[in-house]
Amino acid sequence: MLLRLPTSVSEAQECMTEGAVPIGGATLVWATWQRDGFPDLAMSLRDLPEANAVGREVLGAAVVLNRIDDRAPEVLRRAAATVGTGAVRRTATVGGNLVGSTLRCLLPAALVLDARAVILEPDGVYETDLAEVLAKRHLLLSLRWHAPIASNYHKAAGEAGGPPPLVVAAALHAADDGRTRLRVAVRDDDEVFSGSTVRHADTEDDLRTLRGGSFARLPAAAWELVGRQVTDLLARPTGG
Structure with a gap:
């Protein structure tokens, strides 16, 4: 297998045109390749600057999970810190977790940030929503969002080999009209739910509005965790 390491977007596009298979951190594909055979040509974005950014409003797809530090919002930091073991977090990438994994532990965090996906295609770089990236398995270049006022993340304890642990992510955002918007996302088993509401004067009103939307199907135990x-x-309305 020949591994290409492009250092510019144009080089990466050439690799795609040549049929290079994106490798990410290889934590998800290595066993499959050992079983089924390695591709002739693979490509890693680890040397591409656009895919390695970490900041208040950007996260590159080639960033390994243990590099997500306090430059990123709390919800992303905590989500990344709960993925696998330390050894996994030193090799697994943002793009691999979101696009290559079935668990997608970072997805609830990305949803409450209202993140947009920057994707790389042979004919250009485009911005789109997360739903399209996941459905069509685009090559993710980076995520972009507007920094939240505050955010948090909780992942319940899980058993090895058991169902995916319950995840709840939440974030507060300043709206253009001066109000504040609350976004919440939940992973329950293999389903992901998300919703938002403009902040009311009372927290119970916020929860009631959310419960009346896509969260209506959540089990009582999951909804209780959402409430907490x-x-x-x-x-704590500040701190990001």
Whole structure:
């Protein structure tokens, strides 16, 4: 297998045209390749600057999870810190987790940030929503969002080999009209739910509005955790 390491977007596009298979951190594909055979040509974005950014409003797809530090919002930092073991977090990438993984532990965090996906295609770089990236498995270049006022994340304890642990992510955002918007996302088993509401004067009103939307199908135990996370977040409205 020949591995290409492009250092510019144009080089990466050439690799795609040549049929290079994106390798990411290889934590998800290595066993499959050992079983089924390695591709002739692979490509890693680890040397591409656009894919390695970490900041208040950007995260590159080639960033390994243990590099997500306090430059990123709390919800992303905590989500990344709960993925696998330390050894996994030193090799697994943002793009691999979101696009290559079925668990997508970073997805609830990205949803509450209202993140947009920057994707790389042979004919250009485009921005689109996360739903399209996941459905069509585009090559992710980076995520971009507007920094939240505050955010939080909780992942319940799980058993090895058991169902995916329950995840609740939440974030507060300043709206253009001067109001504040609350976004919440939940991973329950293999389903991901998300919703948002403009902040009311009372937390119970916020929860009631959310419960009336896509969260109506959540089990009672999951909804109870949503309530605790939202209450915690609204009690500390600053800090990102």
